[in-house]
Amino acid sequence: MDKIITSWDRIKDSDIYHSFIKSPTAIVSSVILFIIFFCSFFVEFITPYNPFDPSSLSLMEAFTPPSWTEDGLSKFILGTDGQGRDMLSTILYGSRISLIVGFSAIIFSLILGVGLGLTAGYFGGKYEMIVMRLTDVQLTVPSILMALLVDGIARGLISREMHDEMAIYVLIFAIGISEWPQFARVSRAATLVEKNKDYVSASTIIGVSNLVIMFKHILPNILRPVLVIGTIGLALAIIAESTLSFLGVGVPPTTPSLGTLIRLGNDFLFSGEWWITFFPAIFLVILAFSINLLGDWMRDTLNPRLKK
Amino acid sequence: MSFLKIKNLSVDYPMRKETVYAAKNVNIEVNKGEILGLVGESGSGKSTVGNAIINLIDEPGKVSSGSVILGDLNIHEDRNNIIKYRGKKIGLIFQDPQTSLNPILTIGEQLIETIQTHLNLTKDEAKNKSIDLLKEVGIKDAEIRFNNYPHQFSGGMRQRVVISLALCCEPELLIADEPTTALDVSIQSQILDLIKKLTKERNLAVILITHDMGVIAETANRVAVMKSGQLVEIGVTKEILTKPKKNYTKSLVSSVPPTNKKISRFVIVDKQNKKNQENNIKILNRWDKKEIIKQDLVQIKNLGKSFDDNFFTESSKNSVMAVDDVSFKIKEGESFGLVGESGSGKSTIAKMIVNLFKPSSGDIFFDNICITKINNKSEMMKFRKQIQMIFQDPYSSLNGRLKVRDIISEPIKLHNPVISNIDLDGYIFDLLESVELSQKSADRYPHEFSGGQRQRISIARALATQPRLLVCDEPTSALDVSIQAQILNLLKDLQEQLNLTILFISHDLPVVRQMCDRIGVLKDGKLCEVSNTEELFLKPQHEYTKKLLHLMPKIESIYN
Numbered sequence: 001m002d003k004i005i006t007s008w009d010r011i012k013d014s015d016i017y018h019s020f021i022k023s024p025t026a027i028v029s030s031v032i033l034f035i036i037f038f039c040s041f042f043v044e045f046i047t048p049y050n051p052f053d054p055s056s057l058s059l060m061e062a063f064t065p066p067s068w069t070e071d072g073l074s075k076f077i078l079g080t081d082g083q084g085r086d087m088l089s090t091i092l093y094g095s096r097i098s099l100i101v102g103f104s105a106i107i108f109s110l111i112l113g114v115g116l117g118l119t120a121g122y123f124g125g126k127y128e129m130i131v132m133r134l135t136d137v138q139l140t141v142p143s144i145l146m147a148l149l150v151d152g153i154a155r156g157l158i159s160r161e162m163h164d165e166m167a168i169y170v171l172i173f174a175i176g177i178s179e180w181p182q183f184a185r186v187s188r189a190a191t192l193v194e195k196n197k198d199y200v201s202a203s204t205i206i207g208v209s210n211l212v213i214m215f216k217h218i219l220p221n222i223l224r225p226v227l228v229i230g231t232i233g234l235a236l237a238i239i240a241e242s243t244l245s246f247l248g249v250g251v252p253p254t255t256p257s258l259g260t261l262i263r264l265g266n267d268f269l270f271s272g273e274w275w276i277t278f279f280p281a282i283f284l285v286i287l288a289f290s291i292n293l294l295g296d297w298m299r300d301t302l303n304p305r306l307k308k
Numbered sequence: 309m310s311f312l313k314i315k316n317l318s319v320d321y322p323m324r325k326e327t328v329y330a331a332k333n334v335n336i337e338v339n340k341g342e343i344l345g346l347v348g349e350s351g352s353g354k355s356t357v358g359n360a361i362i363n364l365i366d367e368p369g370k371v372s373s374g375s376v377i378l379g380d381l382n383i384h385e386d387r388n389n390i391i392k393y394r395g396k397k398i399g400l401i402f403q404d405p406q407t408s409l410n411p412i413l414t415i416g417e418q419l420i421e422t423i424q425t426h427l428n429l430t431k432d433e434a435k436n437k438s439i440d441l442l443k444e445v446g447i448k449d450a451e452i453r454f455n456n457y458p459h460q461f462s463g464g465m466r467q468r469v470v471i472s473l474a475l476c477c478e479p480e481l482l483i484a485d486e487p488t489t490a491l492d493v494s495i496q497s498q499i500l501d502l503i504k505k506l507t508k509e510r511n512l513a514v515i516l517i518t519h520d521m522g523v524i525a526e527t528a529n530r531v532a533v534m535k536s537g538q539l540v541e542i543g544v545t546k547e548i549l550t551k552p553k554k555n556y557t558k559s560l561v562s563s564v565p566p567t568n569k570k571i572s573r574f575v576i577v578d579k580q581n582k583k584n585q586e587n588n589i590k591i592l593n594r595w596d597k598k599e600i601i602k603q604d605l606v607q608i609k610n611l612g613k614s615f616d617d618n619f620f621t622e623s624s625k626n627s628v629m630a631v632d633d634v635s636f637k638i639k640e641g642e643s644f645g646l647v648g649e650s651g652s653g654k655s656t657i658a659k660m661i662v663n664l665f666k667p668s669s670g671d672i673f674f675d676n677i678c679i680t681k682i683n684n685k686s687e688m689m690k691f692r693k694q695i696q697m698i699f700q701d702p703y704s705s706l707n708g709r710l711k712v713r714d715i716i717s718e719p720i721k722l723h724n725p726v727i728s729n730i731d732l733d734g735y736i737f738d739l740l741e742s743v744e745l746s747q748k749s750a751d752r753y754p755h756e757f758s759g760g761q762r763q764r765i766s767i768a769r770a771l772a773t774q775p776r777l778l779v780c781d782e783p784t785s786a787l788d789v790s791i792q793a794q795i796l797n798l799l800k801d802l803q804e805q806l807n808l809t810i811l812f813i814s815h816d817l818p819v820v821r822q823m824c825d826r827i828g829v830l831k832d833g834k835l836c837e838v839s840n841t842e843e844l845f846l847k848p849q850h851e852y853t854k855k856l857l858h859l860m861p862k863i864e865s866i867y868n
Contacts, residue, residue, distance in 0.1 A: 197705075198705035199704060199706055201659075201664055201697070202766070205662045205692060206696075206719040206769075207688070208722060220707075221708070221709055
């Protein structure tokens with residue numbers, strides 16, 4: 001007992017760690033995610049090609065099928081697209097953009113939703129009513145429609161030249177704004193439970209201010225359910241980004257994301273160049289599926305009600 | 309020949325780190341027509357034994373060895389035996405009458421269903437039988453109540469229905485797991501009387517599982533004491549309670565607050581050697597000790613609080629007066645007790661004194677200043693510092709995400725922002741030692757402590773602002789008796805040395821008798837009477853007080 005307990009010991013001793021090493025799904029999905037994240041963020045050092053450098057492209061090599069097919073070239077493992085860009089490199093560059101947009105959007109909606117939900121739950125009264133009715137209204141609008149609406153308004157407000165530059169921020173805002181209500185609902189519900197616990201009363205009696213109680217005491221205690229839906233929300237955000245890009249209102253084709261790649265490849269699908277749309281699509285499925293599996297595992301582990 | 313024989317029963321729970329032995333080689337025999345009290349503290353395995361008899365052990369636990377012989381049949385030998393016997397030969401009563409009845413079926417439907425499962429009766433016969441049963445357990449207008457839903461019964465009535473369900477197939481063995489713990493004293497005694505009466509009339513063998521020595525003293529013929537899965541002692545109740553042989557039983561009995569006299573301290577058997585040691589409380593050196601001036605520290609005048617249902621309903625009609633025109637005074641340096649059953653408004657008063665709720669009417673004066681009318685924040689802080697509170701539930705009163713150090717340093721830093729880090733550490737260590745915790749505790753998280761230790765942390769936090777008034781809202785009712793005795797001793801020591809004024813709120817009369825100088829009795833938000841402790845226990849004035857005193861389970865009843 002005299003040994004100093006480090007935080008690593010605490011982690012090793014925790015139920016979460018043990019549940020993790022016992023769950024093959026959790027391990028496999030997090031390994032896949034780690035590889036995807038690593039490759040996407042260090043893509044410059046991994047791929048020999050830069051698909052956005054026009055000088056390195058050769059139209060002669062356009063429409064090369066994957067390397068294991070008859071006409072394939074061993075230097076393009078997954079083949080090339082209509083401009084002679086290496087598919088694998090393009091996908092990795094694209095997934096970086098998808099991930100950046102997904103993460104930023106989910107963090108944006110997390111801050112907005114938890115902030116509103118936490119304050120609504122804590123203060124109650126008319127303020128709570130207004131916030132919660134706002135989430136109700138927002139939930140009646142499908143999130144893709146909401147994102148399209150935001151994008152449309154942004155197009156009207158921002159000049160054409162600026163548009164491509166701003167597109168990524170508009171996209172983050174559009175997805176973020178359509179996802180916050182669920183965070184607000186969950187964090188409000190959790191706050192209602194926490195604020196009636198005695199430790200909150202104890203802090204009030206000591207004289208701690210409302211702001212400190214909310215962010216130092218209640219927030220860490222409501223983070224579990226919020227993080228669980230945040231993980232699943234991340235998959236949704238990445239899919240939403242791809243959907244918007246597929247519809248042509250997302251990131252511009254000069255810096256393609258996974259959705260843009262699928263859209264571009266879609267044009268060639270019927271002429272037999274299936275790989276141009278197939279690989280980005282399958283990549284997106286694996287990415288979203290892994291995140292969802294990890295989210296499911298987290299929900300099962302962090303929810304004490306499901307524990308036996 | 310005893311009716312039920314439990315031989316060498318062991319129950320194991322293989323867990324991730326180690327196997328927990330919830331019961332180890334337990335041998336118990338129960339005769340017909342007798343009540344066997346199974347007593348022990350939380351985690352002692354008393355419920356495990358009760359559940360093991362009918363093989364209702366939760367996964368991953370299992371009965372690893374031993375046999376249960378009912379009559380002359382080993383019911384653990386064949387799974388089918390248990391299923392057949394459960395509910396038929398063995399009746400069960402659980403702690404919480406709220407959850408042991410199905411809320412969407414009428415009690416009649418539940419009775420008929422149970423009867424028809426086990427006995428070969430037609431629906432009408434079953435109905436007649438259920439109505440007879442309901443009458444037997446003391447439910448008035450049984451024919452009409454038969455068609456009611458569980459929520460239409462009060463807690464005590466619901467427990468009677470549960471008993472009738474347990475009895476409906478003429479069981480010979482009844483297992484009652486804490487049958488009265490969720491109930492108020494006045495209802496508790498009725499239910500215990502009912503169980504006693506049924507035992508005699510039906511010649512039942514009863515196992516009464518409880519943590520309450522008073523209940524045991526009043527009902528059980530024989531008692532079995534359990535500790536960490538093992539049987540410590542078994543014998544006739546009177547012998548065990550008056551002349552315990554084992555040390556553990558001795559400490560358990562001496563921890564029970566006596567109802568008939570006031571003692572200065574509880575005797576803690578294990579710690580007797582330490583007693584002579586001069587124990588000055590560490591924090592005393594830092595304490596800005598106030599001389600006790602014989603004055604009223606707290607005055608409560610015509611205090612009222614109503615809870616309006618909500619925003620949409622018409623108010624005033626539906627509002628419940630939780631506290632209704634209550635006035636009393638607490639002198640500086642005394643312990644004032646507030647007693648009452650659940651819903652009597654005692655916690656509401658506490659929360660108004662510590663300013664968690666605003667009163668609907670009336671005033672609270674602290675040190676002759678009306679604290680209910682202060683709106684200025686910095687003015688309020690002065691009083692926050694002087695009034696602190698200790699809560700009932702040690703699990704929810706500490707923020708699990710903070711280390712003990714951070715929990716205790718919060719009030720210190722808030723009221724003394726310029727304190728240096730070294731000084732702060734010293735202060736925290738002194739506080740921890742004052743509540744008999746080691747300095748190492750500072751770097752642990754609350755979940756690493758037991759309930760009693762958590763309550764000590766809670767006390768340390770409350771003392772950090774050097775309060776003059778400590779409001780204790782049922783500080784020990786979630787704790788085991790031996791831990792309760794330690795915490796009560798600690799509170800007494802702190803009060804003596806630090807000149808604290810204590811408002812002690814409890815439903816437990818014996819505890820209040822040990823702790824308080826004066827007592828106020830609350831019923832339905834109204835104050836019935838206030839008087840000195842001894843006077844109240846010897847010569848109660850109000851009818852309600854008399855009733856409460858009469859009904860409280862008395863461990864001393866065994867001596868008569």
